[in-house]
Amino acid sequence: MKVSDRVRIPPEVLARQVGEETVMLDLAKGAYFGLDSVGARIWQLLQEGKSLEEVRDAMADEYDAPPEEIERDLLALADNLLSDGLLEKIGSESISK
């Protein structure tokens, strides 16, 4: 996964904020997943249709951490979401910058 990859949340994935966390349900598998408060914020930005780059920049504005660390954590989470089927790449090719 690269920060330039275009991703979206599949339509069969539902999400609700509970407390400061987010819980997701993949209707296709009947499987549930949870995100902590930082993950929940990233999910919220993705739900707003933001790209990974835009999510990275927004998180860098909001959190006191080095941008490269934020990008690394974001991509790790995106990889996990992708492997769980909670996120999908748009198209087979990614856009390189």
Added chain:
Amino acid sequence: MADYALPDFTLLKTRAQKDLPLAPFHEWTFPDGEPWTRFYRTASGYLLRFPKLADFEIAGSDLAVHCHPAPETSADTCEHLYLNQVLLLVLSKRGKLVFHASAVEVAGVAIAFLGETGRGKSTLAASFATGGCRFLTDDGLVVEADGKGFAALPSHPSIRLWEDSQRALVASGAANAPSVQYTNKVRFLAGNGIAFCPQPRPLQRAYFLGEGRTNKIGFSRMPAAEAMMAWVGNSFLLDPKERALLASHFQQVAGLVNGVRCYWLDYPRRFEELPSVRQAIVEHLQEEGVAA
């Protein structure tokens, strides 16, 4: 009983349980892996098979229930299976929130106890019901949004207890309900020292019971996502493969988690500790301003 329309229930003649041509789409099993309930889809709805006990057909838009007892299964056993399992699954199909939970009334509000089989939900509810409070259900808790929050609805006014809990908690002379063939638990009817609350009560707290490997009574707040998973894991759902129902259930449980604070509760599993456990729960509620 609760304030909701019950589906029609008809007890038919006994019939042998023949093998069915389809595989079940869902199954409940005992901890040892033995099947407890098999869920099948039929042309008109669903068939729930309790092996060697009974088949329940659920059909039509009104989800009417017809029971075929297996040979040698008593009518009381069928009625008990209907009230404690089938009815709750049918209610879930109607969009109700139904959980494996007991619930009691403390100072006018409801608190629920959830946990795996054997964690002591019924025993704790019976302890409250014989110790100055009233119980709403010993298992099979129906929860409804009521505009202000969530209400816990009363269910059948009886409590099922293992013999050791019965000896510790229930006074001699309490009325037994007819025994059933699939459990050694004894069912006690409300009255004679077992107090029942027949009205809905606002659900204020849920306590998920730990394993009991502890020497002290302890409470810890559950993170919201963990609480959500725990509620889901303790849900009755007739058709967990039906997306619309699953989506509705997900949204309702999320609302419940946002409205009802959840805790882990663990305590030593000794009957003589139960009064202290009750007292600790009441004080916990008072500290949070829930019970005066």
